[in-house]
Amino acid sequence: MPVKVFVSLVLAVIIPVISFSQLSSYVNMQNQVMVWDKGLIRKIDYLPTLEMKTGRTAIPYIDNARSFKIYYGGGMRVINAGFTNEFKVSDNLVAFKNNTALSVFDKGKTKQLSTFCEQYYLGDSVVLFFDGIRSEYKAYYEGEVYQIEGFLAGNPLEAVKVTDNIAAYDNYANQFRIFFRGQILPQEDYAVNSFEVGRNTVGYIDINRRFKIFHDGETYIVEDFPPNSYQVGDNVVAYVSNDGYFKVFYDNSIESIGFFEPSDYRVIDNMVCYRDQSGYFKVFYKGKIYSLESYYPEKYQVQYNSIAYVNRIGMLRLFTEGEIYDVTNAQLEDWQLTYDVIKYQVGKNMFRIYYKGMEYSD
Secondary structure (H helix, E strand, O other): OOEEEEOOOOOOOOOOOOOOOOEEEEEOOOOOEEEEEOOEEEEEEOOOOOEEOOOOOEEEEEOOOOEEEEEEOOEEEEEEEOOEEEEEEOOOEEEEEEOOEEEEEEOOEEEEEEOOOOOEEEOOOEEEEEEOOOOEEEEEEOOEEEEEEOOOOOOOOOOEEEEOOEEEEEOOOOOEEEEEOOEEEEEEOOOOOEEEEEOOEEEEEOOOOOEEEEEOOEEEEEEOOOOOEEEEOOOEEEEEOOOOOEEEEEOOEEEEEEOOOOOOEEEEOOEEEEEOOOOOEEEEEOOEEEEEEOOOOOOOEEEOOEEEEEOOOOOEEEEEOOEEEEEEOOOOOEEEEEOOEEEEEEEOOEEEEEEOOEEEOO
16 A cells, blocks of 8 residues: 655645536638537537547637637537637647637637737646736636746756646746646645656656655555556556566555566556557456457557547447447548547448447438
8 A cells, every 4th residue: 555655735636527518620611610518419510620629628710711619508609700810729728829819618608818928738627827917827716826936047857747637847946836626736745756647646656766656635655665667647657666567546545457568558647548458458447457459459549538530340449437339330531539429421422429328420
């Protein structure tokens, strides 16, 4: 069992319960922009977009006339006409720039964060950005803006990583800090050797070369020596220990998968995908191990709770939330996994949407 070493902070913040959407989009045979939203297909534009990105709750895009629009909550909203030059989307947020000004779209509302910003990082509920007007780093989280680092020292922060609801960085004084649920946690008094971030979770090697995991407000020493490799996802960390064991940290405990070093493993969102000793394709998902194939596919896509791939007999297969679905064995022009939704193309501009065993088309 891991040993708790420190964190005396009590995070008296209640996590809000968020009901997530599932979205997908495509252009149909009439060149109309279509959105699939929780089982309903809606037409949102009559002409193909210049640029479009799909998040979990919103779909931002620049339309044919260069207006910046966002599909959210069942409807399309015009944000501005021709001013947006850059935008990014995550689970809950849309960050966009109009020239040098940075703004965020959150739960249907738009808030300007800085009139001059050249560097920013986007997570699903946090934006870390450098405010060039005040020469300081700030973070946007749950509708509020927090000051992160105010001492510029002539250069931007060099070691910064942001994902989901957390940010980690070495500050100007070479101290390792974590921004989590609106608070700055003084994690280490020295810069760390390396670190990776995921939802509620940070894995890092400290100055004494110990491997530590911060998870949900507590910090654990999990290995006294640095691992051969490690990757961090949402509430999960996979790593190969110094003595050659493949291990997974989940639910505040460590499970040893076996004495082997996977030639290939990936940690994305909630999924740990790996090739085992026999060459089987397996996934660790929320405390359980699932065997998907007796071989390791060359290509597969992973997002959130799902894995999609075409197997050796040409079947598009989807693993999602512990269930396996055979989607289609038709000859496909293209297919894409967005969160837990598969969009696949069976002909020129003929698309199908597949979600949890159900197929949809317009």
